[in-house]
Amino acid sequence: MEILQRPQASHPKLVEDALGKQMLGLLRQIDAACCTVDELTEATEKAFRQYSDAEVMLSFPGLGAQIGPRILAEMGDDQSRFDDARGLKAYAGAAPITRASGKQGRVVQVMCPG
Structure with missing residues (x-):
């Protein structure tokens, strides 16, 4: 335990402050990306549930409100295709x-x- 209490190598205070601000900026970017993902998830699920065959697609095991739109995008919604x-x-x-x-x-x- 003694080794953990010894002074460690560090940067000058100005550099540590700059690195701290950089880290906060990166965390804000990650937070914004996470919020965007949440908003897109909600919008995708809402739009997919309005599709006429959404309930049929959701009845397949493992096919949820996020995979369903992807399958729909791949095969299209033209039922005569x-x-x-x-x-x-x-x-x-x-x-x-x-x-x-x-x-x-x-x-x-x-x-x-x-």
């Missing part, structure tokens, strides 16, 4: 692909990069 659920599944990269060559065929599950 895909003929059926298989088309959407293939677009998402979750549909198995059948590859055939001559008399041999195989089904491969292709996963989209995460």
Whole structure:
């Protein structure tokens, strides 16, 4: 414990004050960024819940009010874009692909990069 009570190396008072002010400035920037994230989160969730199929999307396990808008942005909201659920599944990269060559065929599950 004695070693912790000994005087330590330090900067001149003027430099320490400047570093302290710099740190306070950085903390204010982080605080402003956090406030902005909170505001964007709230606005995104509010806008997404107004979407006609929001309840359907939110019924999927693990799909919340933050991931739902991202999925919607990726696939679009035009419900006629895909003929059926298989088309959407293939677009998402979750549909198995059948590859055939001559008399041999195989089904491969292709996963989209995460």
